[in-house]
Amino acid sequence: MELTGDSPRRRILLKDVALRASVSGSTASRALADDPRISLATRLSVKAAAAELQYVPNAAARSLRVRRTRTLGLLLPDLRDPVHGQVASAFEQEARQQGYSVMVVAGERDVVRERLALRIFAEHGTDGVAIVSSVLAPRELRERVDPARLILVWPDHRSLPRHDGPPIPGVIQTDDAGGVRAAVTHLVDSGYRRIAYVESGVRDSNSTRAEAVAATLRSRGIRAPVRRFFAAVDAWRAPAYLAEQIAADLPEALVCYDDQLALALMNALRDLGIRVPEDVGIVGFDGIPYAAMSNPRLTTVAVPSAEMGRAAAASLIRAVRDGALPEGVVLPVGVVVRESTRGGPPPGGD
Amino acid sequence: MELTGDSPRRRILLKDVALRASVSGSTASRALADDPRISLATRLSVKAAAAELQYVPNAAARSLRVRRTRTLGLLLPDLRDPVHGQVASAFEQEARQQGYSVMVVAGERDVVRERLALRIFAEHGTDGVAIVSSVLAPRELRERVDPARLILVWPDHRSLPRHDGPPIPGVIQTDDAGGVRAAVTHLVDSGYRRIAYVESGVRDSNSTRAEAVAATLRSRGIRAPVRRFFAAVDAWRAPAYLAEQIAADLPEALVCYDDQLALALMNALRDLGIRVPEDVGIVGFDGIPYAAMSNPRLTTVAVPSAEMGRAAAASLIRAVRDGALPEGVVLPVGVVVRESTRGGPPPGGD
DNA sequence: TTGTACGCGTTATCAT
């Protein structure tokens, strides 16, 4: 069976290229890898042959040999919300620029799905994995994934040491507490006193923010306990009930778990005839683009989501290359004062 | 070298499992695959061994053999915007539920990057690929990717036959023109006459919408040519200049390329003292969640983004399984009337 | 500078 049996577009193999360039398979392989031991002439002719035949190397075969896939695993809670979309986007972009592909899995804040994701990554032999705000404990993560090839993108998390210690290798953190502190300081400086926090779900990041609100108020000598409202995880879809609760005992300002919730709440409060910021000040968290376009524009604690994704990919690739975790990073988080709180700039800014 | 040489966590192989269960490699393989020829007893004992050893199969080796990767490629323009985030999310979710992993690449509306993506998919041997609104022509796509394993998620696109013909196999379309028609009809019925379209970039989907606006107005006997404003691709980031242009010759209503642009414009017009909908009506496109939370809430043409992603994954998997493209799909697109146009419901609805 | 031969871990064919 010679050249005859080429049925509908058989896949081109390395040996086809080699044959065409009249060299051996190994030479072809080396030529394509720009091995300096191969003469420039043959290198060129092999590449020409590869181009003509539209040769595409088989990643499976290659990774079976070299034990690397040039693939990264990215596990995050959800691709829908702007923050994680931004993180994923930046991660993928950085990875692609460095020659890595990325396999994404949305864990949906579900333990089972997250474990499954890790298994999938293991099966596919991703060179490294990055995990964004998982519900699995860091400890379990490091058990299931080679810790030397694992980057954690973690908001200021309770189960990790506080950010004011040294950065933890392989961990990208954000100074959530610092951001909240700045926001609450802004509120207090603007004369707000009766400040409430609107919680969301039961995630750790929520507690961090709640505690930061309370701590800052305490440090400013405001003794009344901070009022807390509880929103379901997806409350932003149907915030009417929550808005009513809040309206029934309206504080002077609301610090919300995130921008989605803040925007939804602002929207629902409007239906109740409550004006922002005249009747109540509102502060969000995340700094999504829509926070800058709402009416009134939302004062928020802005997190560098794109930088988180980029840094995660960059760190992960370095970890893969060096075989050791790079320095951890703590990214700054700051308040952006807009129109939903008093003391901000006059309308028209931003 | 017996059991001694197990240096830092050697990876567990199938033969380790086989050894532990005292069967051959082939039996182990079959047992794990639930091959009925293997006795139930050995099947169980093999699985037990695999579990104890935490065996994880090597996908590279497997796909080298079986020529399938249980991996899907997803190429889309951008993971940042809500629409594609939604599509990606639904795609990944459906794929995962059916046992497939997904490799995403953002093409960023760049020809080179899109071609690179296709090559990456080819190298990794994805079982199929889905392409969302690419800038590459369908023709080129079908040249570079096996057309029997290629799903196109295509808004009502000029280079494809119109949606009112039969659906095209392997293509998920949306009835963009129909949606725009409904929106413009709503405007005309509400008394709007001088209607302008705000374009974005030079993409085909833009033309489809622009033409649909014009055609609908014509069919309603409005003879004045529709005024067109031109926004750069990323105009929503800095819409002030565009807003000034529009304000200088204010039409009665604006139909915008998409919601982001509409929201940004509404925001910028506000700075110019122009009220919506009193001074000008605004219609968006996409139906992103924030359109429902703006002030005033945005009237928009809603596209079923999640369903697009889900359908794409489902179709692709069927294509992979059956070796042939499933029926095409045309998804409905409808106008959602809110507060940014007159004739909508009174404030408080939605 | 280039070619030969082997092995990566798995599944499938063929024998038993």
Added chain:
DNA sequence: ATGATAACGCGTACAA
């Protein structure tokens, strides 16, 4: 019902 063996496509140690 199970085992031995070959093959998937590539990279590389070794030989020439």
